[in-house]
Amino acid sequence: MIRLLVVNDQALVRSGFGMILGAQPDFDVVGEAADGEQAVELARRLRPDLVLMDVRMPRLDGIAATRALLAGAVGAAPKVVMLTTFDLDAYVYEALRAGASGFLLKDVSPAELVRAVHTVLDGEALLAPSIVRRMIDDFTSRPQPSTGTPERLRDLTDRELEVLVALSHGRSNAEIAAELFLSAATVKTHVARILTKLDVRDRVQAVIVAYETGLVRPQT
Structure with a gap:
């Protein structure tokens, strides 16, 4: 079973993603968190294989939470996939440097969400085309x-x-x-x-x- 942690400050969004993922026979949603601090605490205690992490949240945002969760981690650290919207694409480079394994847009379909989890756990990159374009533009300006x-x-x-x-x-x-x-x-x-x-x-x-x-x- 693939152990998953869903992190989002909006209860309906969080439960929606949890229901989609939990319906898969090989997925086990071991926890849900409403902010970055709770996400870090639950991830360290529950040891999920992958964390679906929102970018913008109260108390501790997704980027800071990812950095706290993965900094210095070895071996057992979970993969982190960030959830973003078009207006948050500017956070891409910073989140990737923090250790995120990829991004999903929040309007992702259920089938794409399930496929994305498998993609990341198989070691493949996961970046929406619009996000790739933004990242390349960022590198171009450096x-x-x-x-x-x-x-x-x-x-x-x-x-x-x-x-x-x-x-x-x-x-x-x-x-x-x-x-x-x-x-x-x-x-x-x-x-x-x-x-x-x-x-x-x-x-x-x-x-x-x-x-x-x-x-x-x-x-x-």
Whole structure:
């Protein structure tokens, strides 16, 4: 069973997501929280596999809660998926740096919500297209790093760098396999090695490293 924690300050929204997820045979909604402080306390006590976290909440917002929950965490830390609306897209980069594994828009359909949970727990990135556009725009406005291979990337092989670039363009494992003429199992192995060498928890964090080091440049 996949253990889930739903966090939202609106009771109807919170219960709605809980009912959708709880109806799935492989999901167990172990708790619900109405603010960030409660979310951190419940997550540490209940140890969910994934936390569905709203961005804007009283007492402690979703970004601060994510940072508190994941800072220094190893191994057993849950995945965190943020819930946002178009007007909150500016929080994307900060939340990803805090450790969020992806974003969902609040108008997500029940089927998309269920699929998203599986996607994140399978290690794939989860970002709505509009959010990806906003993140790229954010990187475009930042000073670009100098050329050359940054220290943080020097342990990666040429093939691993190719896979990381493909990840940064939003490719799935299957798409990377087809693009680089590799088997899906080989791509999965490369991704695992990239995460280990970069000391990041998932693909989203690896993509952030790719942009920040200048391996991938935003295309305007």
